[in-house]
Amino acid sequence: MAISHARRTTSTLLSAALAASALTLVQSAPAAVAAETIQCKSSSTIYTGLPDKWFRAYPHSEPETGAAQWDPTVIGPQVIDATMVAGPDGIIYTVHDGKLEKRRWNGASFDNNSPEVIQVPWAGWNNTPARYRISVDAKGDFYKVDDAGTLTWARYNASTLTWSERVLDTGWGKYDQVFTSGEGVIWARNPDEMNGRLYRYVYHADSQRWLQYGKADGAGWNIYHRLIGVGADVIYGFTKDGVGFGGNDPASKPNQVIWYRYAAETNTWQGGNYMGWGWNPAWKIIGAPDSCKWVGGTVPQRPGLTEGDNRATSLVQTSDGRVHHLWVDGQGGLVHARQRDLVDPTAADLSTVPQSQNLTGGASLAAQEDGRLLGLGAGTNSSILSSLEPTKDANFPVGKDFGGFTASSPTVVKGKDNLLSAFIVDGNGDVWTRGQNAANAELRPWVKGQVSFPGTTPGPTPKFAARAVTAVADNGAIVVIASDVNGQPWVANYYGNGNFIGGWAALGQPQGTTLASAASAALTRDGTIQLAARGTDGKIYTKRQATDGTWTGAWVKIHDRTFLGQPAILTSTGGTTFVAARATDNYVYETGTTTPGGAIFRTWNLVRGSDFPEPSATDPGVVAMSNGNWVLSYRNEFGEVLIAYATTSGSSIAARTASADAPATKTPMFTVKKTKR
Incomplete structure (x- = not known):
């Protein structure tokens, strides 16, 4: 000594x-x-x-x-x-x-x-x-x-x-x-x-x-x-x-x-x-x-967070049928949009979390078991701001310091057990998590993700890029997807208390290119996970988990249109998987599988209402609604939010389907409304 x-x-x-x-x-x-x-x-x-x-x-x-x-x-x-x-x-x-x-x-x-x-x-x-x-x-x-x-x-x-x-x-x-x-x-x-x-x-x-x-x-x-x-x-x-x-x-x-x-x-x-x-x-x-x-010992350092405010809005539909939106605006505030009534999903009331400032990157939103919403946003100082509704549908109060010392935007998701779990990536490329021990309880401190291999030899744990991880709840674990420093996504099953049982599995890269965005994920009708990500060539690629839980399939390109940012993906209650993304012309396009549960996507369709389309300054956010339709949200260059309600009552797709015994899905019709403060 x-x-x-x-x-x-x-x-x-x-x-x-x-x-x-x-x-x-x-x-x-x-x-x-x-x-x-x-x-x-x-x-x-x-x-x-x-x-x-x-x-x-x-x-x-x-x-x-x-x-x-x-x-x-x-x-x-x-x-x-x-x-x-x-x-x-x-x-x-x-x-x-x-x-x-x-x-x-x-x-x-x-x-x-x-x-x-x-x-x-x-x-x-x-x-x-x-x-x-x-x-x-x-x-x-x-x-x-x-x-x-x-x-x-x-x-x-x-x-x-x-x-x-x-x-x-x-x-x-x-x-x-x-x-x-x-x-x-x-x-x-x-x-x-x-x-x-x-x-x-x-x-x-x-x-x-x-x-x-x-x-x-x-x-x-x-x-x-x-x-x-x-x-x-x-x-x-x-x-x-x-x-x-x-x-x-x-x-x-x-x-x-x-x-x-x-x-x-x-x-x-x-x-x-x-x-x-x-x-x-x-x-x-x-x-x-x-x-x-x-x-001379080491203590956690603030790595700084440099993500811009062009990240997708986080969307949640609560049990009463209302859709809620959360994002970080150009002034560094945390903004919440609540669906005004149950009739029109495109009409929303906007409010800013009081005293929220100096935030950047993407926000994340989840509903607790009791229906109260928890919103997270990361500051430029790498500390996370959290705000929890005091009662269901009340305005968000002044936020609290949520710690983290994060290099990425935060992600929060509710598991099938009704417990919330949050995820970040630190400046060393490690994933940290925190979650509830009981429904509606305060989230416990951040813990570094632990890789558990019962009875086996642990595999590699990569260093991850400073991007928000993707998390989606399946019928057992929370499936977490994170990109390494080379852009390759990795997947692991999270079971709480920092424990990634089975460890991380590499998902490879598309043939002839590498991925330039993080992968978004959706739980499909058969319980598997489907991903969507953008390649360095600007094309959107998708990959689907096999029914046995493996990821042996290849990344598949969805046609030839080129895009910016990170695409969004969802599966409707009817089983159709939809992908939406912001193209290089700054307009938002969407596509969907030609049959519920199918693998073939129709051509890209411009998202627009009855009026002319409006360009987007952000990646789109999406949420599947309980009635089989879905909502898409993005912001324009003036910070205004545009909400599109997608219904499947439009014309049938022209392309033939890959399955003769499955009905063809329809190209969605959009009702779009711009919401100003």
Whole structure:
């Protein structure tokens, strides 16, 4: 271990001061060291609140090495009358129902005689189990597990006097101690496994990512009545009554303190160093979370997002039959268009998500199980904005930071289990996901996509391009299609919790060209997936999954017209697959299979209503309606939205069909309406 610290390298033991605290401390040799660089303050401070409410601070002057060298104990006033939590920069909180009392310890005394009182929407943190499951990290963020086992992150904004909170996970009732030891580093003990097993989690709050999730470490941690961290994975354990460590007799040396340090880079533990005794289980014991930190480690970076505002509108039909549109406009706002009535799908009311700005690329829209819409858009700073309707059909509220640190536009889709899942691609070409654990619940943090190959050897995981992934729910998984840096699409089946079971399969390239756009996807009538993408030659190509789930078929060109951007694809409830795209003349054209479920497409048809067609400045978006028709949406150069309602009541196709026993589909007729603000 390379040690860097702003502190002296030796310290003296003042036994007289320590005797007042009923502690006996001994010297021990430094432990073996690990490869990471750790930087500590002059000491790591352990704070205690005694049953008589007296406050004490115990500075351990060798937190890097675990040598049992302590600076003098400092005794504070009688203030600790509730659960005690330590924050960075000497902050000491006492937690009461509905409020925090905040003081700052300067190393010798409290700065403020009267505490600052901060209102909190919490209660129930002053019982014995709960006080072992609330902690603050080196950044000042709270992590707390309630009696229902829900892990919540919370951050206080001192300027606005408001709290931001996120549910990170459920099922944490199995842990009896949850504590931090570094920025976003959470340790949790399961007392029912292996006589006490620790699990390590790392949450990056700004990107809202799990950087590590539930890594199991060691066994036998039940010997401690209390575990605390002081940063950089330095951990102190305080033994239970009657438990001795390393040959130290608990009868003469009760309630011993033991030092450990975990090195994540090498996955090794140092320590098990005896540091002294006398730490009574009746004491409230916490550690200053910013005493130590890692130096030189990597954290998620903002890659920047440069997609333009010519991406397709995201469309959803909700259970009441209305079609909803969402897109990012030229001013960087997130715009929602709601179908005005159930009679006319081309008439819509427009509104902008309040305070949305500096967005770019494409938006994504999905309906929860309860009918409320969730809209996502990515900012130029790589953070995603999310907005969830408070009630069904209510206006979108001011958006919330959805994290991500994404290089691509976001994608959100509802699976057949009625749970939402979101997908992005980061600056390293990795896919990240986040989703709901229960219907209508808050989406959990981003996790990097994990490739699962039960009983097999994993195949390749490509580096993906900074394009929005395509996701469509089939009858089991969510099928995800993403393009690699060479333009080749890959497909995987997503089953939640970051798990791509079976891994990624390459879908190849069309003969004689490569793909220039991402692939759009639709679920066909027989349960297979059909794709559409644009080649570098400007032609539109399609590929269809076989009924056995394989993708052995070739990419097939759909006639010879040339196009821009990414095509859209859908399958109507009648079984016809339609493709729409913006041509090089900037007009939108569509085509469809000549029979339901067929493989032959009729020639491209100009999308127009009774009036002259209007050119498009964006890729088209489409959605299949429950009545067998479909809606197409695009925007012109002035930012106006044009909505086309496609019905199949027009003339029959002239071309012969490929199947004699299947009725020929009809070329759709379009009703088009322009909607202005």
